Amino acid sequence: MNFSKFGQKFTQPTGISQLMDDLGDALKSDQPINMLGGGNPARIDAVNEVFLETYRALGNDDANNTNELNSTALTSIGNYSNPQGDAAFIDALVGFFNRHYDWNLSADNVALTNGSQNAFFYLFNLFGGAFNDVNNETVDKSILLPLAPEYIGYSDVHVEGQHFAAVLPHIDTVTHDGEEGFFKYRVDFEALENLPALIEGRIGAICCSRPTNPTGNVLTDEEMSRLSDIAKRYDVPLIIDNAYGMPFPNIIYSDAHLTWDDNTILCFSLSKIGLPGVRTGIIVAAPEVIAAVSALNAVVNLSPTRFGAAIATPLLQDDRIKQLSDNEIKPFYQQQATTAVRLLKEAMGDYPMMIHKPEGAIFLWLWFKDLQITTDELYEILKKKGTLIVPSQHFFPGVDVTQYPHAHECIRMSIAADEQTLIDGIKVIGEVVRALYNGK
Template sequence: MNVSKRIQNMQFSPIRKLASYAEMAKEKGIKVFHLNIGQPDVVTPHTFFQGINSFNESVIKYSSSQGIDSLLESFIKYYKEWNINFEKDELLVTNGGSEALLFTIMAVCDYGDEIVIPEPFYTNYNSFADAAGVRVVSFITKAEDGFHLPNKKEIISKITSKTKALLITNPGNPTGTVYTYEEVRMLADIAKEYDLYLIADEVYREFVYDGLQYTSAMYMEDILDRVILIDSISKRYSACGARIGLVASKNKEIISQILKLCQSRLCCATLEQIAAANLINTPRAYFEEVRSEYENRRNIAFESLSKIPGVICKKPTGAFYIIAKLPIEDADDFARWILTDFNYDNKTVMFAPAEGFYATKGLGKNEIRLSYCINSEDLKCAMNVLSIALNTYIDLKNQ
């Protein structure tokens, strides 16, 4: 018996595909520093657990497919702090930002349609598109430009009669790039001129560094009927395991249609929604402390990489990722080797080869994506181990 071509065409996650090698290293007693995945180690706000403790029903019932009222209201209140105004019928709670993205792509694209994405991009965009039978068309952003957008003409060159949407992450994963107002405005103009949706994945909006201003796609008031906002509590509240996301739009028709998909999976977890609804009571100081902590970690990672001969990278200005080009031919081979054949002082590092974040074949082959989500002392140690490992690997290849 055969499996579907759809599932055959999907790639394994480049973020998680090396997990078995990491587990084997741990079984040998080797400490593995996980720089491969955006799993924050900062403490989840106590307000989340207060929300769970407030539950005193005798039955955990199905909730509304749209999401419970208290959570929808808390999202509305949160967005007002960012000068974004939503009404309740413009929001849908989802099982993480991942479900929000999958449902959105399914709602705006037919089988064989296309979405245009700047590359490198979050690898699961490929997975969501494959699952929906949609083709990803990419345009290249370059490390030497800080992965900022190219000119309008280059983006437009990727648009065809099958294009239904532009999809961006801002701040970016895996690049850590924060788009300027002018860049978001350009995308808004393209969406309007070519009758496209602008799908804006903004789950990292709380993580913007160096005093930069953040520009949401929701600030483009002349295209609000085209903007579909993707969000999640995972990153800003360090609550990845809660799996509470959101799809939001001023276009009530698209929200109404996506609700059909929400109804097909009945509802999101009731307890997690109750807990997430109470996150709105998290003190603002929490975000300020967390942002400061990640900015410091960003500096540690970037400065460490900058000291390694032959490594090329730009300082990211948002999220908690950094892409670095290494003086090697195959980052995937290096990623396996560092887990299976190397340790320094009984320590090694796991990272994500960057090739899986590109759609264009051959790009990213000598690049890696690091997530600086571990504490500062461990991060310093991990970067030192990475430096020693890279030098050792290069020497072995040159023998």
């Protein structure tokens, strides 16, 4: 079977396809798997109870409770929305953001997508790739990632080629909860502002995740303000991936604030509040961006899915989504991070291991400096022992990792699993890594 260049690009092995294949294989395996590698959120009972209650109410919400065939649930799954997305959900989002942030949004500032991965496929192809300049000559523009490592799912979304420029971080040694053994990535603004692609007009947008997937790093308010100023200076949008951030699921432990203006594109998701299967992404942006996303939706999807919108709309209207995020989801992951850090320190003892300071998201980022093998090879060893993690080299789009040893020395480990899985998985990681450092 012969595929086009488009087909060849999207059927070749990629980091994200490996991640999702391993996640799927683990879920259907008849052997016990320590699932520390996927991005699936935890199942939190108090949160799931609210989702189930809301789901049930969708089928019984007509005025006299006499005709379930006219319920919101059936209306949602039985009709298309327009390409921008479910109108009631968009109105609820506008009300929620204006109520909490006073952004003065209208429905023209919001579009829905089938998950945030779908949103980044649109945005990175809108702002990265071939452009016509003022002389009608072709200019290739890239998406600038100001702090690599970044999300594995960004790497392969461009329709043709890869269009990324990335800046490697400053690495600072820090303490966490009064303990040593931690580090933190910070934006190297000197390298960023001297990047030839930026100076020469070959950047189409700047993008960062906050908190960062894979590291759990939270860019400071000062770093975000500087990035916003740079984006405006070069007349490109600043795209912020809030999949784990404010205001839902709000898995952020540091002091951080969320801002928006018409040069900022904010991306949200219902996945990490516990609804990954409903595939609902949210974009908040200037009207011209929303119009472009809606046009893409019409071609690619006809319209976004409505089921997630139906569940989330009442949760936005009465602020339960924020209450769940603040009171259940964030504290759960903060405790998971504390537990995982303790287990890792016990498993590794005095062996070389640094942990990126846990500031948010649902992962820990571990650095095994000068390990005798790459973490790609470590991944294969751990998989054979029933423990899944994600190796680091796939998180550096725009970087020549052959020239950057640090990109082969880290792993991403999920903390969303139950405590026994954390115990069992970290025990395996400790045994294997200690043996490698011992030359065995």
